[in-house]
Amino acid sequence: MNIENLIKDTFAAREHDAPDSDAVLAAARQRIDSRRSGLSRPFAVAAGATVLTLGAVTAVVLNRPGPAEQPQIAAPANASQSSQTPTSAAPAAAGLQMPYSLGWLPPGAVAYQVHRINVGSSAAKPDVPLYGGEYMLTVTANGQVLEVDVQQMRMVSADRATFKSGPGQSVTINGQPGVESSVSTGPGGYELYVAHPDGGSMYVNVNAAPGSTAPAQQLIEAGRRIAENISFPGTTTVTPAYGLRDLPNGMRICAFDVTQGMNRPLSGPGTSTSYRLGTCTVQPSINVNSAVGGNPTGTPGQPVQGHETRSVDENGYRQLWVLDAVDGAPIVIAGRVPETDLYDIANRLVLPH
Amino acid sequence: MADYDDFARAQLPRLLRYATMLTGEREQAADLVQDVLVKVYRHWSRISGADHPDRYVLRMVTNGYLSWRHSWSARVIPSGDVPDEARADDFASDHAAREDMWQRLARLPKRQRAVVVLRYYEQLPDPEIAGLLGCAQATVRAHAHKALAALRNGLAIEQMAEARETR
Numbered sequence: 262m263n264i265e266n267l268i269k270d271t272f273a274a275r276e277h278d279a280p281d282s283d284a285v286l287a288a289a290r291q292r293i294d295s296r297r298s299g300l301s302r303p304f305a306v307a308a309g310a311t312v313l314t315l316g317a318v319t320a321v322v323l324n325r326p327g328p329a330e331q332p333q334i335a336a337p338a339n340a341s342q343s344s345q346t347p348t349s350a351a352p353a354a355a356g357l358q359m360p361y362s363l364g365w366l367p368p369g370a371v372a373y374q375v376h377r378i379n380v381g382s383s384a385a386k387p388d389v390p391l392y393g394g395e396y397m398l399t400v401t402a403n404g405q406v407l408e409v410d411v412q413q414m415r416m417v418s419a420d421r422a423t424f425k426s427g428p429g430q431s432v433t434i435n436g437q438p439g440v441e442s443s444v445s446t447g448p449g450g451y452e453l454y455v456a457h458p459d460g461g462s463m464y465v466n467v468n469a470a471p472g473s474t475a476p477a478q479q480l481i482e483a484g485r486r487i488a489e490n491i492s493f494p495g496t497t498t499v500t501p502a503y504g505l506r507d508l509p510n511g512m513r514i515c516a517f518d519v520t521q522g523m524n525r526p527l528s529g530p531g532t533s534t535s536y537r538l539g540t541c542t543v544q545p546s547i548n549v550n551s552a553v554g555g556n557p558t559g560t561p562g563q564p565v566q567g568h569e570t571r572s573v574d575e576n577g578y579r580q581l582w583v584l585d586a587v588d589g590a591p592i593v594i595a596g597r598v599p600e601t602d603l604y605d606i607a608n609r610l611v612l613p614h
Numbered sequence: 615m616a617d618y619d620d621f622a623r624a625q626l627p628r629l630l631r632y633a634t635m636l637t638g639e640r641e642q643a644a645d646l647v648q649d650v651l652v653k654v655y656r657h658w659s660r661i662s663g664a665d666h667p668d669r670y671v672l673r674m675v676t677n678g679y680l681s682w683r684h685s686w687s688a689r690v691i692p693s694g695d696v697p698d699e700a701r702a703d704d705f706a707s708d709h710a711a712r713e714d715m716w717q718r719l720a721r722l723p724k725r726q727r728a729v730v731v732l733r734y735y736e737q738l739p740d741p742e743i744a745g746l747l748g749c750a751q752a753t754v755r756a757h758a759h760k761a762l763a764a765l766r767n768g769l770a771i772e773q774m775a776e777a778r779e780t781r
């Protein structure tokens with residue numbers, strides 16, 4: 262037996278050490294769910310106009326103009342904002358505010374997915390949510406497709422950054438210390454962590470999408486420029502596929518997810534939107550989602566706003582499907598709550614006409 | 615996200631075995647793959663559109679292993695001493711040789727170990743390994759050469775083989 266065969270035998274003999282697939286998948290699901298719904302404190306009312314400057318070639322408007330259309334939810338509140346309550350008369354599909362804005366993006370057509378959620382808080386800073394929001398964008402120009410990911414990482418300082426694209430080196434962005442890494446031909450493209458004045462860091466990742474190519478210098482310049490133009494507090498709003506109005510007692514929109522133009526694996530409209538509703542001090546109790554796959558199930562329910570519905574009860578976890586709600590796609594309202602609560606939310610949906 | 619679920623279920627066994635070979639520890643393999651699954655979920659719209667999503671995710675696991683926390687390398691050092699050699703007259707000599715090799719693998723630098731796992735476990739050709747690691751083929755060969763030299767250093771396997779043949 263030569264050493265190469267011994268190595269192969271050694272690996273083969275250790276295959277039984279691999280963890281159980283079901284357990285790992287279940288744990289991953291739990292993390293996905295908790296990341297989407299683990300909330301620690303209220304969001305506050307948004308204010309201010311919206312400006313997201315996109316590239317010069319094509320600008321996909323992520324914002325809604327005009328103070329009259331201000332959204333009912335927005336950033337995790339600071340002390341002065343936290344006493345605010347959601348407005349009670351949000352207009353149809355009012356814009357949803359992001360905690361920070363991107364002042365510059367590479368030129369091109371933009372598809373995006375944005376999140377705004379809380380994932381609990383740390384013992385050291387119980388009033389600060391861990392997760393500030395994320396932009397995931399795909400910028401297409403002249404056959405080149407760039408993927409841009411910008412995240413606020415409150416719990417990761419720049420000096421603790423780790424990279425998928427190799428060892429980092431120091432950089433200064435707008436006077437703030439940062440660490441960047443770039444591997445032109447490898448995964449990860451350009452990555453940058455830059456310190457945030459209030460703690461934690463901002464993460465910027467620019468890479469060529471699978472099947473596309475980009476010079477390393479282009480990625481570096483784009484990533485740095487994106488980082489240089491991030492602005493706090495956020496004034497960017499995104500337009501959801503549908504809205505909510507007049508939420509009942511104490512209920513708020515704790516988190517949202519809006520996707521526009523991305524290559525989603527689901528059929529349906531180009532924009533999908535989900536909300537997490539609750540008091541935001543505990544786990545949200547109701548999920549509202551237009552990004553659902555499959556056919557509606559359950560038994561016919563009461564019509565809502567002129568739309569047929571289906572009702573499903575899985576051991577107390579109830580779903581109310583509002584059919585043909587957004588460009589032919591359904592909206593599903595679900596939670597471990599009484600069915601009347603689901604209908605209550607359904608009647609507060611602001612659907613596109 | 616039915617597509618994601620199907621994909622995850624189909625790929626998980628392979629990914630977990632691969633991560634186990636990379637990390638050398640069941641728990642860390644589970645953590646590593648969990649991290650990747652969460653990222654895959656978040657970026658599924660992109661990943662599902664890739665030409666080879668399975669290869670894309672394999673690369674994510676590899677990168678996750680290479681870039682994971684600083685404390686990692688400290689955690690994977692085996693607690694026991696490396697055996698001086700596996701005795702040829704030991705009825706469990708094959709097992710002992712594999713245990714010896716497993717511990718030697720754990721002592722390799724991460725990038726060298728990744729090359730060894732990709733080459734001898736995943737049985738990928740060097741060009742594909744280079745693509746996964748984002749480096750030149752010559753770099754892959756250099757890592758493999760260094761790794762094999764380190765693994766071979768003081769190894770009693772040749773002695774064992776000779777002894778077995780003369781039994």
